[in-house]
Amino acid sequence: MSETQPSTAAAVFPPLRRDIRVHAWIFSAAVSKIGDMAWYVGLAWSAAQITTPAGAGLVMGIGAVPRALVLLFGGALADRLDGRRVMILSNLGRIAVLIASAVVASMWGLSLPLLLTIAVVFGVVDAIYTPAAGTLPRRMVQPDDQVKLAAGNQLAVRLAIFVGAPLGGLLVANGGLATVMIVDAVSFAVIACALAFLVKPRLPQPASTGTSIRADLKEGFGYLRRDARARTLVIAFSGLNLCVGPVLAVGLVQRVHLSGWGSAALGWFEACSGLAAAGGAIVAMRWKPANLARSGLIALIFQAAGCVMIGVMPRYGILLAMVMIGATAGIASAQLSAAFQLSVDASYLGRSFSIVLLSDEALMPVAMVAFGAFITLAGISVACAVIGSAFAALMVWAVARVGR
CATH class of the missing domain: 1.20.1250.20 (MFS general substrate transporter like domains)
Structure with a gap:
């Protein structure tokens, strides 16, 4: 902390x-x-x-x-x-x-x-x-x-x-x-x-000390260069957005379409993931591991496995994959959000959070297009296997960094 x-x-x-x-x-x-x-x-x-x-x-x-x-x-x-x-x-x-x-x-x-x-x-x-x-x-x-x-x-x-x-x-x-x-x-x-x-914070907000917004922005990136734990969490969050998002938004839809299962199956897959995520959030309320960041990142390794399963498993296997992705999202999101709040210096929270969001807003459209092109070139099973494996490798790297 x-x-x-x-x-x-x-x-x-x-x-x-x-x-x-x-x-x-x-x-x-x-x-x-x-x-x-x-x-x-x-x-x-x-x-x-x-x-x-x-x-x-x-x-x-x-x-x-x-x-x-x-x-x-x-x-x-x-x-x-x-x-x-x-x-x-x-x-x-x-x-x-x-x-x-x-x-x-x-x-x-x-x-x-x-x-x-x-x-x-x-x-x-x-x-x-x-x-x-x-x-x-x-x-x-x-x-x-x-x-x-x-x-x-x-x-x-x-x-x-x-x-x-x-x-x-x-x-x-x-x-x-x-x-x-x-x-x-x-x-x-x-x-x-x-x-x-009603929503009145109980603790004061430490203000940034830069002479201007531009100076604050420069110092925000400087803080991430200095703080290895905060930097690791920002990279892990960015990787989560850029790997799982394309699989769910493009890969899942293409798998359902290519398999001829119909739009109703897509709706059931999405619903199962949402319900599993709600269940995962309930589990997170009851379970507090000693190292929040490490636990949340390990959970995301199972989510990466779910991404791989979407490309190769039959219908009921994909249902299981969506439950895995949803449940791990519910657990990991709560634990990693708390770890982020407690790990990042309070005076840099806004800037660090905005950098994570920027990867989602600026790079996600590019990732969607690239993943769709990858599916066209290599097929849905290879595309999901590659991006899921890359996501798992990134999480393993992050676990090693935050566990020190």
């Missing part, structure tokens, strides 16, 4: 089961995910109705560009200012954009330029909000409760996905995208109120 962690001596931490601040934080995460899923479904459906498939793809993907460009700035801003205030202001910005867009859509109808504008602005706001959110858990609970907080947060988010997606479809079918935007704005208002009045 970093020696610069804020002292917990003067703070009072009630048991998590009676901690209203923690409950409000988890509730906010669930409401946020419900709104995100409803918005995603509503935007995707609306884009498909008013433009070509290429235009719809542009609408759904263009938001990643400003997120990638602004994420590092958002991380530096989170370390320089109070993270909770940054989140509140970001939510107020989201509300303003949604209400203005709903008014425009109601008066002049939906158009491709309007959807593109909304997607771009949301990308910018998300890039400011998300790193700030990553700085709060460290300041809310004592170190021994970090895993439980991360697991509870993950469980709430997993369950929210099952609510948000059908809710978005129902709203856009009956009221159009304007209705989705209003409901999403209400969800952001609820989150802003929870952050303003």
Whole structure:
């Protein structure tokens, strides 16, 4: 644990089961995910109705560009200012954009330029909000409760996905995208109120000491060069995103399609993974190993095995693989999130978190395309075996580094 962690001596931490601040934080995460899923479904459906498939793809993907460009700035801003205030202001910005867009859509109808504008602005706001959110858990609970907080947060988010997606479809079918935007704005208002009045960190936030945002960014990369444990976790998280994401988003779909199993099988595979992840989060609440980082990384080695299985196993074997991937994700996400909070210097949390997110936003599209091309050249079984093996090797390397 970093020696610069804020002292917990003067703070009072009630048991998590009676901690209203923690409950409000988890509730906010669930409401946020419900709104995100409803918005995603509503935007995707609306884009498909008013433009070509290429235009719809542009609408759904263009938001990643400003997120990638602004994420590092958002991380530096989170370390320089109070993270909770940054989140509140970001939510107020989201509300303003949604209400203005709903008014425009109601008066002049939906158009491709309007959807593109909304997607771009949301990308910018998300890039400011998300790193700030990553700085709060460290300041809310004592170190021994970090895993439980991360697991509870993950469980709430997993369950929210099952609510948000059908809710978005129902709203856009009956009221159009304007209705989705209003409901999403209400969800952001609820989150802003929870952050303003209930989610109050108990520990101070050590501010960055750079003379400017640019200096803070430079120092953030310098910190990762100096701190081997933090650097290892950032590399491991980035590898997780770039290896497992393409297998699930491209490889699984191609395997189902090439095997002729139909879209229903894909839905069952995804559902099993989601339920297993929720179960893994529950296990993580009860189990606290001595070395959180090492335990979480070892769990991801089993997830790598699941990635290999997707390319070679029959239908029921892939069902088992998805259960393995989901369960290990539920356990590892909670343990590694807590390890990240406790390992990274508190004054660099926002910047370190934004670097992890940047690999997801900037490199994930490239990884998806590359993995799809690899499948075309070598076949689904070889592609899954290679990326799964590479992922396992990276986790073995990381386990050796954090276990020292």
